[in-house]
Amino acid sequence: MTKTIKHHLTDDLLMGYSAGTLPEAFNLVVATHISMCDECRARLASFDAVGGELVAKSETVEMAENSLTAVMEKIKASAGISEDRPKCVRAPNAVFPTPLQEYVAGDLDSVKWRRVGGGVSQAILKTSSDATVRLLRIPAGTAVPDHGHRGTELTLVLQGAFVDETDRFGAGDIEVAGEELHHTPVAEAGMDCICLSATDAPLRFNGLLPRIAQRFVRI
Amino acid sequence: MLTTTVPTATPDGSELAKLTAMQGSNGFGVKAKGVTTDETSKRLAWVVQISAVRDNKDTDAFAELFAYFxxxxxxxxxxxxxxxxxxxxCTQDVMVTIWNKAHMFDPAKASVSTWIFTIARNRRIDLLRKQRRVEPEDLPWGPEAEPNPDDVMSLQQETEILGKAIAALPEKQRVLIEKAYYGELTxxxxxxxxxxxxxxxxxxIRLALDRLRHAIG
Structure with missing residues (x-):
């Protein structure tokens, strides 16, 4: 599964995720990609090691008096209460990795799609407001209107594939688009393309009609 | 390339050997062979301390981890x-989690400092940022009960090399990385x-993942 992935996360996103400073919407896309990609899982572990070294070599601040005693009390109080979360492993036939399933409350068949025109449907997922994330369903052979970006747009393919001016993106591939990219993603023939897409600023559409539609559908 | 050859040192006298003997624990199967520096033996001592907490609820080993971290x-x-x-x-909560989740620590994939960092990072997101924390899917296998001692040793050594490389970065670059991890940069x-x-x-880590994925077929 993970061998076919060609487009990976960037170092700045992995470091931001490791540091815990990304907007929630970006964290969801990063965690979903890592669930599908051992290469980026290993890269993330190396960024976590950087964080570990910063802590290990950090200056010291004195702990409160009796801090260790307080900790031992808390440990006693927590006895019998497991901190382990249930193991999150995807069913073999599931399309969505578990972090995404938690936001959708189910798999692909649980998504509440809303049509946004041109045959494209979306479902906005609820996250903190510093960025937005949505699922997109692009019918096979259909184009998403030509658009640019003010901030960063992450697009992770979950099923099917799309092609734009830069390359082909199949399941597990992630496109990280900055301000310089204007693109028209087209879903490949054969299968609807399902993507998870996050932005930290509204998209800029080039045509008038998509711009009007944008006001109503929050794309 | 940052690689080291590991000369075999005498296990006698190393902190790890002493700790291992003292606590009667095999410390994830880590032997003192190949201990090269004080730094590496300190890191291996942490691994042994975590395993003592895991296996024996060893409060002395825990107190040592507490005193350092x-x-x-x-x-x-x-x-x-x-x-x-x-x-x-927040730090007290992190220490409680170290105690309660010692069985989840995998010394073949992370050093103790890396593991503690991720616990502190997660706690910080929960408390300071008050946003929902999103974690990747779990691997289909748990931490290995007995990871390969050579893997454990290599990972601790490579983490040490990374630590030295960070310290050796030009000041400006190191400050930028620190700022990124303190949350001062987008x-x-x-x-x-x-x-x-x-x-x-x-x-x-990638090799370890590949090996385990093949093992479960």
Missing amino acids: GPRVKSFLMKSGASPDLAEE HSEIAAETGLPLGTIKSR
Whole structure:
């Protein structure tokens, strides 16, 4: 599964995720990609090691008096209460990795799609407001209107594939688009393309009609 | 390339050998062979301490971890914007989690400092940012009961090499990385070229993932 992935996360996103400073919407896309990609899982572990070294070599601040005693009390109080979360492993036939399933409350068949025109449907997922994330369903052979970006747009393919001016993106591939990219993603023939897409600023559409539609559908 | 050859040192006299003997624990099967430096033996001692907490609920080993990491985690959290009181509370929670989740620590994939960092980072997101934390899917296998001692040793050594490489970065670059981890930079302000030698650690973890995925077929 993970061998076919060609487009990976960037170092700045992995470091931001490791540091815990990304907007929630970006964290969801990063965690979903890592669930599908051992290469980026290993890269993330190396960024976590950087964080570990910063802590290990950090200056010291004195702990409160009796801090260790307080900790031992808390440990006693927590006895019998497991901190382990249930193991999150995807069913073999599931399309969505578990972090995404938690936001959708189910798999692909649980998504509440809303049509946004041109045959494209979306479902906005609820996250903190510093960025937005949505699922997109692009019918096979259909184009998403030509658009640019003010901030960063992450697009992770979950099923099917799309092609734009830069390359082909199949399941597990992630496109990280900055301000310089204007693109028209087209879903490949054969299968609807399902993507998870996050932005930290509204998209800029080039045509008038998509711009009007944008006001109503929050794309 | 940052690789080391590991001369075999005498196990006698190393901190790890003493600790291992003292606690009667095999410390994830780590033997003192190949201990090269004080730094590496300190790291292996932490691994042994975590395993003593896991296997024997060893409060002395825990107190040692607390003495080293408590003040450093607290300092890290304060640099990340926590008040002294919040940082203290948060650090205490981190120490409780270390005790309760010692069985989840996998020394073939992370050093103790890396593991403690991720616990502190998660606690910081929960407390300071108050946003939902999103974690990747779990691997289909748990931490191995008995990871290969050579893998454990190599990973601790590579983490040490990484630590030295961070210390040796030009001042400006190191400050940028620190700022990124203290939460002072957005992802777009994080330089794409970090100058960090992460390839060796990444490859080792990647190989471990491949091996385990093949093993479960």
